[in-house]
Each structure stands twice: as C-alpha cells, then as structure tokens.
Ligand SMILES: Nc1ncnc2c1ncn2[C@@H]1O[C@H](COP(=O)(O)OP(=O)(O)OP(=O)(O)O)[C@@H](O)[C@H]1O
C-alpha cells in the first residue's frame with residue numbers, strides 16, 4: 116500500500132526570518148504529527164471540499180477501499196460509493212450548503228462503500244463539517260462493518276433454522292392431534308356422501324341432497340383450513356415483518372393449538388385487549404410459535420388436572436407496549452427449574468426438548484420485546500411476553 120499523501124493543513128507563516136524558520140519547523144512538526152496520527156487511525160478518514168473533491172485519504176481508508184491516495188485525491192468522493200448512493204450524494208451536499216439542512220452531516224449511518232475492484236461492502240459513516248478551515252471541508256469517518264453484518268446475518272439465519280426445527284418438533288408432537296382433527300371432517304364428508312347417494316336412489320329428495328352437499332363443502336373447507344394453518348406454520352421461511360393484528364393472531368393460534376387433543380380436557384379462556392386493538396410490526400408465524408409454545412407448556416403443567424382452565428390474556432402495559440400472558444393453574448415450578456427455563460435443552464419432561472422457551476426468548480428479543488414469568492395464585496405459572504405495538508385506529 117502506498118503511504119498517505121502528506122496533508123498540510125497548518126500553513127500560516129510569519130514575515131520575520133528567524134521566527135519564520137522556527138515557526139516553519141513547528142508547522143512542519145505539527146503536520147508530521149498530524150499525518151502520523153491520521154495514518155495510525157483504525158478508522159478510515161476522508162476529507163472533502165464543498166464540491167465533494169477528496170483532499171485527504173488516510174492509510175486505513177486506502178486499505179479499506181483498495182486505492183492509493185494518489186488515485187483518489189482530487190477526485191470526487193462518489194468514486195467510493197455504489198451508483199445508488201453516489202446519485203444522491205451531490206444532492207445532499209448541495210442541500211446542506213444552501214439550506215444548512217443535514218441529512219447525514221453531524222450524524223452517522225450505515226451505508227455502502229465500493230472498492231477499487233467494484234466490490235460493495237457495508238460501512239458506518241459519520242460526517243462532520245470541519246469548522247475554522249480556510250475553505251468548506253467535511254470529514255468522513257468510515258468503519259468497515261462487513262464482519263458485524265456477517266455475524267448479524269449468521270445469527271439471524273441460525274435463529275431461523277432453530278425456530279424452524281422447533282416448529283417441526285411441535286408439529287411432530289401434535290401429530291396425533293392433527294390426525295384427529297383431519298379425521299373429523301373426512302368422516303363427516305364420507306357419511307354425508309353416503310346419505311346423498313341413498314337420498315338420490317330413493318328419488319324426489321332434491322332439497323335434502325343439496326343440503327347434504329352443502330355440508331360436504333363446509334367440511335372440506337374446514338379440513339383444508341386445518342391443512343393451510345399447519346402448512347403456514349411449518350414452512351421453512353425467512354423471517355419477515357408484517358403489520359399484524361395481534362387479537363386476530365391470538366385467535367388463530369388458539370385454533371391451531373386445538374389440534375392438540377389434550378386441550379379438549381381444559382377450558383381455554385381468551386381475553387383480548389378491547390376496545391383498543393393492538394397492531395404489531397412482527398413476523399406473524401414466529402409470534403404464533405411463541406404463543407403456541409407457552410400454551411403447550413401450560414397444558415403440560417396441567418396434565419393431571421382435568422378441566423383446569425388456561426387463560427390467555429392480552430393487555431396494554433402503556434400506549435406503546437402490549438403484553439400477552441398465558442396463565443395456567445398447573446404444578447408450577449420450583450426454584451431450581453425456574454433458574455434455567457431459558458437455557459437450551461433444559462427440560463423436566465420425558466419427551467421434551469427444552470427448546471420451546473429458549474427459541475421463544477430469541478424470537479421475542481429479535482422483535483424488541485421481553486419474555487418473563489412468575490407464579491400464579493393459588494397454583495401454576497404466568498408466562499408473559501411484551502412487544503412494542505400501536506393501537507389500530
Ligand atoms: N407453564 C409452566 N409450568 C411449569 N413448568 C414450566 C412451564 N413452562 C415451562 N416450564 C418448565 O420449563 C422447562 C423448559 O420449557 P421449554 O418449553 O423450554 O421446554 P419443554 O417444554 O421441556 O420442551 P419443548 O422443547 O418441547 O418445548 C420445562 O421442561 C418445564 O420444566
């Protein structure tokens with residue numbers, strides 16, 4: 116890599132010969148120190164004039180963008196940006212110079228840089244105006260954040276894989292319930308079809324046959340809705356953010372949970388947040404997965420208490436935070452278990468994986484929320500999560 120072109124910001128001189136040579140030395144020393152500092156900086160430093168022409172390009176910036184300073188100095192800074200950013204750049208600069216309105220100046224933000232070989236990479240750029248300079252100058256401090264971005268994407272991918280594996284495992288456990296749920300509409304369809312045949316053979320029963328055919332259609336729709344719900348839930352997918360009506364999502368999840376036949380032994384009371392309905396920016400399948408995990412844990416804890424109710428409550432904690440709680444009156448938790456409920460693979464169940472709560476926690480945290488629990492009175496547990504939300508007007 117070539118050394119940085121020498122930067123000479125301190126140039127004021129005096130008229131007296133002796134003082135001039137002293138002050139020249141001082142200026143030279145100051146410039147050398149400054150250049151050494153600029154080259155020692157870990158972050159890339161770029162100084163531009165009001166036209167966007169590069170006046171300084173330190174060693175870290177040369178390394179990051181794979182250009183020598185000679186190749187960059189005097190050229191427009193846009194050569195270091197991908198086309199999408201470079202188009203906007205002149206506009207930013209002109210708007211700032213004419214109106215003083217800063218879009219990026221004075222703050223930092225994530226943008227993309229372009230290396231000499233054309234490769235784009237993510238950078239964090241903070242720009243400041245150099246006050247007191249002889250002409251308008253702006254300094255950009257640039258940090259290469261490729262590694263953080265890679266880590267973030269990897270973490271998100273592994274969270275998605277884990278979350279998918281956990282959904283598949285939930286479905287595996289619910290297999291018996293799914294079979295039951297599908298069996299009901301199928302046997303109803305079969306008996307209505309047989310009845311229709313009998314009625315047709317007997318003749319003159321048109322109205323009753325039409326009625327039976329309507330019932331067959333209803334049952335077929337019911338079966339296909341169960342399948343649709345399950346398929347959406349287990350599909351491998353990239354996490355996404357949608358506008359979600361939380362009350363509707365809770366009802367949908369309770370319907371999904373109903374494929375678990377053990378739920379038939381319990382009353383499920385749902386208390387939605389009325390009249391102000393919560394709206395979230397969330398991944399609906401993942402939030403559904405969290406709620407389903409909590410419901411299944413609640414039912415597990417009440418396994419031997421037939422008829423015990425499970426309450427699902429949705430309430431506002433503030434104007435911008437909604438809380439969903441799953442309240443059971445099961446066996447509760449002792450101190451030791453409660454210490455490690457969010458630790459992966461910690462389970463007290465014979466067929467449990469110990470993944471339900473850790474996965475739920477990572478989903479809720481990724482949505483900027485919290486998940487927590489406490490005892491219910493006189494027995495059982497209350498598991499809750501809170502999320503940022505807005506009121507549907
Ligand atoms: N509502 C609850 N009441 C009592 N204990 C609970 C409750 N919810 C969770 N636990 C305890 O926390 C442990 C961890 O729960 P988690 O959901 O992570 O895993 P799991 O239910 O054991 O297995 P799975 O991976 O199938 O969900 C459970 O094994 C149980 O001991």
Ligand SMILES: [Mg+2]
Nearest residue numbers: 408412471472
């Ligand atoms: Mg569980």
